[in-house]
Amino acid sequence: MSHTDDQGRTERHNERMARKKEIMDARIAAASEHRGVFIVNCGNGKGKSSSGFGMVMRGLGHEMQVGVVQFIKGAMSTGEERFLRRFPDEVQFHAMGEGYTWNTQDRERDVARAGEAWEIARQMLQDPAIGLVLLDELNIALKYKYIDVEQVLADIAARPPQQHVIVTGRGAPQAVIDAADTVTEMTLVKHAFAAGIAAQPGVEW
């Protein structure tokens, strides 16, 4: 590439970036409301729970108190649980503890456990000292109607105004998507599992 080409490329890049900066500055100026956001991570791809735990990490970096309830996972010890239990003063962590429903095959027990877990979640959602609440795999409990979605949405709506809440899991009911501020669908493009690679510590749990 000649010096002239290189210079032209740099100038075009700089013009594009200047326009982008103007657009971003205007958008940032327009988005001025500071309040707790309700975030949903759904879809069949990887990253729903891990994104929630990444936000937990961010919250901890900003000296927030954090609450976590895992609605399905918990039969096995996960990396996130082992790590977060190192911070009992900063993190309230509750894992429902009965594994996936296809391992328990007991609807009544699942309903009872999910209800108990929701009571713990509700206490977090009533505590203004908690800046961020992660309700991991809640969508699955809602999809199977282990917990009443209207009750869940009422409790989330009644939380302290500055508290963020993150709901994860496949099969989010439409009412949950409608109520949320930010919704991401984690879309599966490809997954190592399908190519014969096992679920592994640090990646899947």
Place this chain on the structure above:
Amino acid sequence: MSHTDDQGRTERHNERMARKKEIMDARIAAASEHRGVFIVNCGNGKGKSSSGFGMVMRGLGHEMQVGVVQFIKGAMSTGEERFLRRFPDEVQFHAMGEGYTWNTQDRERDVARAGEAWEIARQMLQDPAIGLVLLDELNIALKYKYIDVEQVLADIAARPPQQHVIVTGRGAPQAVIDAADTVTEMTLVKHAFAAGIAAQPGVEW
């Protein structure tokens, strides 16, 4: 709902779960290879970087050594950086430190900084003591051709066999998607930003 209805529902649920368990057991048996996976989080939705940091948390919970390079972010102090710097024995953290390119408007400086950051990433990718490497926003550096994609993919392919690597950011080149084991597109369904809510600590950084 009558008792009979309730019983029928429970039986149908149990049958469905039993079939699901069979399918899952077969899939788990087939996925038996244990090796480092190459994961890409792309798309326009929220959750690409935060999912990477959630996997960092999982890795730390499994006593892994972790390496993080942030290719674009770093002009401001993020929650993830503040948190991870608490663990200097477990986490090597490098933030490139010049903010988004639309704030710098200086292609040559961006190219130089991205190249320096890649040298640090390459050292992590050559270190078998590091179990998980997060290359945050690398896709953006590749999209703007600040770093050569073929060199990047060669370095990733040559990493220790058990090391996991996660690449995040919009605009992933097709060659990166082709080379990865697991790819998730974070699809934007809606975002609080568009409704006038500011980017906030704990959520966006």
